[in-house]
Amino acid sequence: MANEAEHNHDEHNHSEEHSHDHSHEDSHEESPYLYPIISLILLLLGIGLDYFYKNPSFWNETTRIIFYGIAFLLVGWDVLKIAFQNLTSGNVFTEFFLMSIATLGAFYIGEYPEGVAVMLFYAIGELFQGAAVSRAKRNIKALLDVRPNTANVFRENTWQISKPETIKVGEKILVKVGEKVPLDGIILTESSSFDTSALTGESKPQTIKQGEQVLAGMINLEKIIEVEVSKLFTESSIARILELVQNATSKKAPTELFIRKFAKIYTPIVVFLAIGLVFLPYFFIENYTFHTWLYRALIFLVISCPCALVISIPLGYFGGIGAASRNGILFKGSNYLDLMAKVTTVVMDKTGTLTKGVFKVQEIKTMIDEKLFLQYLKTVESHSTHPVAKAIIAYVNEAEIEELPTKIEGLEEISGHGMKGIIHGQTILVGNLKLLKKFDIIYGTELENIVETIVVVAIDSEMIGYVLIADQLKDDAQVAIQRLRAMGIQKTIMLSGDKSSIVQKTASLLGISAAYGDLLPENKVEKVQELKADASQLIAFVGDGINDAPVLALADVGIAMGGLGSDVAIETADVVIQTDQPSKIATAINISKKTKQIVWQNIGLAFGVKAIVLILGAGGLATMWEAVFADVGVALLAILNAVRVQNMKF
Incomplete structure (x- = not known):
């Protein structure tokens, strides 16, 4: 034969x-x-x-x-x-x-x-x-066939049905409710909700607003939208993944x-x-x-x-x-299947790999009624566009707490510190510890040692509480490390550009054997080179494929998380975990x-x-x-x- x-x-x-x-x-x-x-x-x-x-x-x-x-x-x-x-x-x-x-x-x-x-x-x-x-x-x-066969494109003052392969960058396409987005582009309509599960593994619909990017393969759930094409069909993320397979x-x-x-x-x-x-x-x-x-x-x-x-x-x-592929893992070749079976050390990035890369409220400490405290917070933070402010607003909205009926007056943003305003004739401060120092407000020195991002609230020169905010661990992050350890991979290492105290705490929570923070991309390369000096070690590096491209290329096996959203991941990594789940690292090794x-x-x-x-x-x-x-x-x-x-x- x-x-x-x-x-x-x-x-x-x-x-x-x-x-x-x-x-x-x-x-x-x-x-x-x-x-x-x-x-x-x-x-x-x-x-x-x-x-x-x-x-x-x-x-x-x-x-x-x-x-x-x-x-x-x-x-x-x-x-x-x-x-x-x-x-x-x-x-x-x-x-x-x-x-x-x-x-x-x-x-x-x-x-x-x-x-x-x-x-x-x-x-x-x-x-x-x-x-x-x-x-x-x-x-x-079954995993990858998310490409639509046709697209509605605006040509000669009318909407025409055409093959996605024939549509050029800058042309305008129409996507109806229930249809798949045929090409990567920028949404021109105010906003719509999309099913992104085929691309990211996330079952919860995602709302994408005007001016933001939509990717080929997403399903439009809410209303008819118009999209300006930003990439040719052959250059879209999904087409490149299909070519990879x-x-x-x-x-x-x-x-x-x-x-x-x-x-x-x-x-x-x-x-x-x-x-x-x-x-x-x-x-x-x-x-x-x-x-x-x-x-x-x-x-x-x-x-x-x-x-x-x-x-x-x-x-x-x-x-x-x-x-x-059935498990959401794409190998670029059977040689990487062989290499993955021999992996002895798994090195991981933190943000976007083990964590969601999204700020979330972790803890609230207050000396007044918590509901009133959150009302003060929402009243001030609703005027800010900072990611930390957005995390707080999302938390308060989830708790179904409204702003104070009295509006804030004399609102002032103090760059690098926080915000100041007047409510009910009282001066309210919301920001970081530097804001309290600036106004000579006394606070406990133990707050200096807190690892997470801290947002303090003070009224009339007296601190009334604080909120701790941190990047949220992915649901299966702990399971991922446990599974790796159960498979005999005892050496798990975290390399991150985040501050060292946060990195060490995350590593401790997950049971990772070693962790290094405050690293620039070139520092990550140095660390992996040090590990590779030991010829007995076969190293897999897992990153989000954007800032980690040099290390993905250097490692024996480069694994990109959520690579469909990143051209760098597709180009550089040897393995792409489409579902964005760190537990799939162990699945890949097992397969x-x-x-x-x-x-x-x-x-x-x-x-x-x-x-x-x-x-x-x-x-x-x-x-x-x-x-x-x-x-x-x-x-x-x-x-x-x-x-x-x-x-x-x-």
């Missing part, structure tokens, strides 16, 4: 050794199952006639050759054709050559059913393999490359051994019979076909890529380990069974039927084993 797994799922990658095309899907458009079914019926009928029909006037040698020949050509023509094409191009020693001479030899010595059986089971193996590859493709497409199989794992090289050396050795098996016994055995030793050599050739290896190994890796395990199981199965049957065949204890099992039967088992990774729960 050929390296059809690669050929079928990567049609654009016609390398020298895989430039052939012999899939039944391509050769016989009516149905890939038709010819194998007819061949099987003819084979069974022929075997029945051999055993039960003894009329030589009809069922003679000529009739048998014609009958079995038709059954043979129905399923073996493609293989014979490719073997001939390879011969004429100088590529003699291929698996097609082995199968061709073995089956034609079987016809030569009158073993017609065995010759047909080899090609028939090969064809059945092709069908199994094609089904497995199609399933893996469906897993990938289509090219994922072009980067081969070392195991795949080894098997390919091994087959090139192995095949000519097998051919010469088979020739030796035919002629050498003549010099050592008294009752030498050419027919007997030719039959054994043909068995030897059929057994020796490296089908199970050449098919099941690429299929195993492709299945791993498909299983990862990689299972994939590698299955690949090595297939290698062991193929070599083990072939070695046993080769010995039996050389000694005359195995027939062509055992040879068929050792070749195509083992290949079928290996294919079924490779498919298992797609059914596993991770």
